[in-house]
Amino acid sequence: MGSVMRTSRRGGEGQKYALTSDEDDTDFWGSAHEAEGLFTPLADEEGARRVRLVGCLPQGGLLKSVGHVGARRAVAGNAWFDLLDGDGATMGSYFVNEVTVVRVKRSACGVGLVDLTVTLWCENALPGAERVWDLIRAGHLTRTGMWHDLAPEDRHAWLSVALWSREYQRQGRPDTPAGQVFTLDGRHIVDRDSFYCAIGEAINGPGGYFGWNLDALDDCLTGGWGATAPFTLHWDSSAEARAQLTERVPTGDGEVSLFELILEILEERGVNVILR
Numbered sequence: 001m002g003s004v005m006r007t008s009r010r011g012g013e014g015q016k017y018a019l020t021s022d023e024d025d026t027d028f029w030g031s032a033h034e035a036e037g038l039f040t041p042l043a044d045e046e047g048a049r050r051v052r053l054v055g056c057l058p059q060g061g062l063l064k065s066v067g068h069v070g071a072r073r074a075v076a077g078n079a080w081f082d083l084l085d086g087d088g089a090t091m092g093s094y095f096v097n098e099v100t101v102v103r104v105k106r107s108a109c110g111v112g113l114v115d116l117t118v119t120l121w122c123e124n125a126l127p128g129a130e131r132v133w134d135l136i137r138a139g140h141l142t143r144t145g146m147w148h149d150l151a152p153e154d155r156h157a158w159l160s161v162a163l164w165s166r167e168y169q170r171q172g173r174p175d176t177p178a179g180q181v182f183t184l185d186g187r188h189i190v191d192r193d194s195f196y197c198a199i200g201e202a203i204n205g206p207g208g209y210f211g212w213n214l215d216a217l218d219d220c221l222t223g224g225w226g227a228t229a230p231f232t233l234h235w236d237s238s239a240e241a242r243a244q245l246t247e248r249v250p251t252g253d254g255e256v257s258l259f260e261l262i263l264e265i266l267e268e269r270g271v272n273v274i275l276r
Contacts, residue, residue, distance in 0.1 A: 015084060021061050022078040029062035029079060033109050039130040053116040055109030065101045074101045085137050092164035097121040128157030136165055141207040147197045148188045155193040162200050162209035169207060178228040186241035203227045214265065221269035230270035238275035
């Protein structure tokens with residue numbers, strides 16, 4: 001479940017993405033205005049994504065590969081793909097495999113910049129996530145309930161960004177002390193992902209993360225993710241949520257509904273759940 005927080009400030013004006021070698025943190029590969037194709041579901045026959053780095057100034061290991069398009073040395077290697085805020089600070093990062101330069105073209109973004117097309121593999125950059133990153137970058141992810149109208153697949157993308165941006169959004173704030181009272185709004189809980197969106201928001205505010213599967217929820221309850229148990233959770237509109245979370249989940253003693261299993265996990269970790 002863990003994520004990696006990278007704190008580099010390596011983006012210039014207008015640069016929203018940056019790349020750094022996985023093997024050497026000092027081997028900075030450059031930044032780019034856009035990363036077209038990073039969040040698309042489309043991949044080639046082998047599963048690689050084709051990403052166009054618009055307005056890129058290649059450096060380090062990436063620059064070495066630029067002159068070798070079509071050859072073996074065009075493979076720059078594995079990297080961290082950083083998403084930058086308006087000040088060039090890293091909001092979150094994706095690990096990418098086998099970054100390979102396949103095309104270089106002069107960019108209209110500025111003198112000395114190129115539009116660099118690369119292929120890469122990236123497991124965690126989900127379709128629909130780019131919009132959420134843009135909200136964080138612009139400082140607009142400030143209201144509760146902004147996930148309510150998302151399609152199911154976009155709710156999952158929302159949760160992925162909540163996870164990968166969590167340290168940036170918390171800005172080093174410690175967990176709330178034990179004994180706190182949180183309120184979980186159950187009106188918009190219709191499936192697993194909407195429950196995790198709702199509890200993440202209840203504990204950590206708009207765009208907050210507090211698990212995106214049952215194991216991750218259990219991990220979050222051990223501390224370090226925004227709240228310290230024991231605490232009290234007022235679950236409003238719980239009957240509506242119970243009616244939606246009816247999926248049967250296998251356990252050691254048979255199977256129970258997802259709603260009952262969530263209650264069990266919460267209560268075993270010291271959460272006093274008050275159904276309202």
